[in-house]
Amino acid sequence: MSLTEEVARRRTFAIISHPDAGKTTLTEKLLLFAGAIQIAGSVKARKASRHAASDWMEIEKQRGISVASSVMQMEYRDCVINLLDTPGHQDFSEDTYRVLTAVDAALMVIDAANGVEPQTIRLLQVCRARNTPIITFINKLDREVREPLDLLSEIEGHLGMDAIPFSWPVGMGRHFGGVFDLRHDRMRVFRPGSERHRDDDETIEGLDNPELAARFGDAHAKAAEEIELITGAMPAFDPEAFLAGRQTPVFFGSAINNFGVREVLDALVELAPAPGPRAALERSVLPAEPKFTGVVFKVQANMDPAHRDRVAFVRVSSGKFERGMRLKVARNGKEIRPNNVVSFLSQRREIVEEAYAGDIIGIPNHGILQLGDVLTEGESLTFTGLPFFAPELFQAVEVKDPLRTKQLRTGLTQLGEEGAIQVFRPEAAGGALLLGAVGQLQFEVVAHRLKTEYGVDARLMPSRYSLARWITSPDPKALKKFMDANAANIAHDVVDAVAFLASSPAQLRVAQERYPDIEFHTMREHA
């Protein structure tokens, strides 16, 4: 198969939802329908991660699972589908944002009883900012849930895009009869249970088929009325509007009952885009270019804490990856020759022989690869768009045993490079290191990992800062002047980017007014 053909059959997407909407369940079912081996256990095991720090840590101990199940690859109808999981817990939303930079589409799971929930809204904003096409799955129709028309208008309200139903539910809860496939004018009849597989659903042709009225009575009459209403009022599905993030196709189903899952897979294959060009500062990189390029969008500590291995997750942007090929880290020109690169085919961590644009490969390393790193066959390239967000919570960190200061620094540097937390080194001499987070749980996890992985008992203390802004200026002199005048509030992050730390919004406002030459950024893109 040619490079162009390999690219054309790739689909890379992330699955996003508010906790409990059914993301884990749907993931399992997608794998099942794509014929991947039974993996129910390992996907399910990750679920605990959303509840409490202790659960999360317990799970993280079994890193083998979480590394492997955060990326899954499967084949369906001649397509290679890469599915990227996102952390359910909102305290790890930064991680999620970065995962979203590595995909070409997103699958949004909504609990039909709850509609669009806060965590989903935030994730959607990130998708919207990047114009990521979104496919919507409304789950749990086997329960008493909200009216489908209300759900659609809620989605439209929150997403600011048209929700175009591809299927429509007939009844719900105890009276859930199935979904009507609007594109093929046939009903797929619901049968509860999760034993069924792929092709044994009953279907009935035609909305006006008397058999439907006879079997589903009121539920059918109501659905037929609603379908007439929406087909009259909704714009037609427009693939271009979908690809531009202006329309989302909507499917109804019940993941736990394997119902509506196949339609989602079909939509991914038929509607979701193959990998496209990626913007680098220097030029636009095309997926079928012969030379390999890729970006590290996630770094995760490996299973064995004693060895401090990490796995860098690389999204292939162009060319073909082959095992043992020589690659250059664009940031510092260092060469690597990854041999034991892992793929994530059906949950088994397998050695990759080759990978194409859209695929994710895991490169084990000892710290040579950082978040945002670009790998090439020699070209110097900087990809844009891997975001770091200004932290909203701060704590100062000290080590209880001063003899372990070095270990603390090593640990924090590595955890910072992994993106587990942001680490700020104050400009002023003698200042304690500062940790910045988006969610409280990040602090707990970092303290736990410092102890277990680096043997450091860290003391976390309240900090007087409450916000941070990265600062730049077109005029280096103005920047220097600002830094000198505000030395007590200046800090450097792990890549030495300069930040201004403030104890209140008022303090930030004053600085902004006084120094119009300085730009204050809430987001930094790795560059």
Ligand code: G4P
């Ligand atoms: P998440 O990853 O988005 O957090 O959700 P997850 O799949 O874990 O599902 C959350 C709960 O919703 C689970 O129940 C799951 O069984 C249930 N669920 C998922 N899909 C459906 C569906 O189509 N219909 C119904 N009725 N329930 C569904 P739980 O009680 O929290 O866990 P468990 O005891 O089932 O493991």
